[in-house]
Amino acid sequence: MSEATTPKERTRARILDEAAKAMREKGADGIGVAALMKRAGLTHGGFYAHFENRDDLVAHAVDRMFQDSDFLLKRHLAENAAAKGLSELIDYYLSDETRKRTDGGCPLPSLGGEASRMPAAARQRFSEGIQAFRAALAASLTAFGSPDPESLAASVLAEMVGAMTLARTLDEDAARVALRASREQLKRRIGLPALSN
Amino acid sequence: MSEATTPKERTRARILDEAAKAMREKGADGIGVAALMKRAGLTHGGFYAHFENRDDLVAHAVDRMFQDSDFLLKRHLAENAAAKGLSELIDYYLSDETRKRTDGGCPLPSLGGEASRMPAAARQRFSEGIQAFRAALAASLTAFGSPDPESLAASVLAEMVGAMTLARTLDEDAARVALRASREQLKRRIGLPALSN
């Protein structure tokens, strides 16, 4: 009943892991089947024993990315009082570390723009991931006592995603300025103390 | 001295026009040289009489996109009092019409995420385009009398880009809710009257 992971399942998980990393780094089309399998320590032929086709891989890889993202999200929001959780999440999501580490965490800054052009299944995962992120923020803002938390949550999420997207295309100095501005403004408008660096 | 446009220059402009539209719609890699030339009413061979290579095309196409974007930006911000201009810009940028028309206007929602993975020249155009957009917003916010207009401008730009990025991957109903939320929140935090639909 519990998940006895067969060798094949472990291989599949490894492929998805590498796909999720590579696609965040180089775009959804940035890595081919052969290169991906090589990164997973395999050759290209076995791919179709694990996935129907490339579109199927992309959809599951997006799933994998949002699992990473959810983990980080809950780690900040659920394990803390609302104010501390929100503040920590903003500082982490918009940190210079996150800007540089493009192969992990939330897929929205790197792949959000392409999501609408992805195969339907992958796009659907993005849609669900966005809604879940938004709902988690809304719950935290409700606990914090914000007025109109639903609207604010959508707005906060948009700024977080947009700020990291822009920061990743700016040069280092401009990026740091932009990230700091969004951290400041986000905390100010949520009503959090502005203790960040 | 003034620009006497030769036939060749007009052809080049047509190619860039089609490239700018197609790339916003389908991603920077979404259209090949042959398909692009066909859209411009030509065949693939003549391409290299106009551009060094495909990377060169991409860089100039990004330029073309920001020219469109600048046009719309200035149309709202420069021709109006600061409050009206900002309000109109927000309503237009985050309209349902903009969400659906993916082949025109600002390239940041559709291509911002890929910008950091583009050839250096194209990425540089993005960087400059972002800074110009931010500066225009800052000038307008200064005229409006906002405290800390530089920081606010960066934050507003991030939310605008992020909100449209997310809206384009959500389904229609969720997209409209998200766009309305960002329009509301943006006007509220800038201090604009909330007259929008």
Place this chain on the structure above:
DNA sequence: TTGCCTATATGACGATCATCATATTATATG
């Protein structure tokens, strides 16, 4: 018309890609 230069078209090359048929190796069972 004749010849010249510019602008575009034809066609081909090598590389890369997703996909699949088939062979080979590893694992588990008797």
Place this chain on the structure above:
DNA sequence: CATATAATATGATGATCGTCATATAGGCAA
């Protein structure tokens, strides 16, 4: 050890792509 089955590797196919060499057509000067 022998045998069956699962898991991965090899190799090939057809499609698409950027790039370029070369051919053709169009406008202009004589």
